[in-house]
Amino acid sequence: MDLFSVVGLALALAALVGGSILKGAGLGALWSPAAFVIVIVGTLASILLHTPPSVFKRALRILRWTIRPPTADRGALIAQLLEWSNVSRKQGLLGLEAYVESQSDPFLRKGLQMLVDGVEPEAIRHMLEIELHGEEQQDLAAAKVFEGMGIYAPTLGIVGAVLGLIAVMKNLADPSKLGHGIAAAFTATIYGIASANLFFLPVASKLKSVIGRRSGERELAIEGLIAIAQGENPRNIEARLAGFLH
Incomplete structure (x- = not known):
């Protein structure tokens, strides 16, 4: 957490x-129910209008990363890659076949399977980088959903305030209603600015940082798998991957 x-x-x-x-x-x-409808429901309507369904669904799935980001331990990942390197040097690449099914990460499982299948190192790099890029772009597009909501919400807050002031102007003949009406009008502005700056935009930034860290771990895995495919010494692999720990 x-x-x-x-x-x-x-x-x-x-x-x-x-x-x-x-x-x-x-x-x-x-x-203020009226402000909620105008700002929050309006923001949701705006984002649904410009976002493809698949991107919106992915945004909802990765929202939990704000509180529970994907678990990551680069030290443990390097240790795992070094273990695979030692196995491959002793038993050959086919010795890694027993590790394929037990690997829970689909990305690592795919790379490991390609090692077992004897795919050329450059081909492994090419295919894994394509998958990494595609996954990263999808996640970034999902994070931008919350960024978009952070842009729409303040504007809709102003719309809510203007609508509230219009209602106030209709009651100018009754001074007792003016103070309450003006206060209610500006509640919409609070909803818009507060939701954008205290939730939507920070969530988008946090998700982008999680995605960047996740991509860095994928790059580490690619470098390790390529080094194993090239038959490098485990000590050299460890030195090569140490830079990813910083």
Whole structure:
């Protein structure tokens, strides 16, 4: 679990609620069904309009990476690659066949299977890099869904405020309704700016960092698998992969 994300979300909520209370507006000022419909539902409508269904579904799947990013231990991955290197030097590449089915990561399983099948090193690199690039582009497109929501939400907050002020203008003859009406109008602006800057944009940035780290691990795996295919000494492989630990 990413504790920084959990703490960040908690602090975001505390900042919004606490700020409202300390300013004297109270919790009631943060609740407005009309603002919710205009800003949150409107933002969802906008993102659905410009996002392909497959990308939106992937965005929902990777949202959990904000709190629970894919587990990664580069040291453990290097140790695993070195183990495979030692096995291949003693038993040949066919000796790695027993490790294929037990490998839970589809990317590593594919690379390991190509080693067992005797595919040329450059062909292994080419195919794995294509898969890496395709996976990375799909994940980045999914992360940009939240980035897009962070762009739409503030604008829709302004729309909500304008609509609220229009309603206020219709009640100018009744001064008792003006204060409440103006406050309700600006609630939509709070929804838009707060949701964008406290959730949508930070989530997009966090997902991009997770995707970048994940791609780095894939690159490490590719270099290790190529070194095994080329029959390099395990000590040389360890030295070669050590740079990925920084």
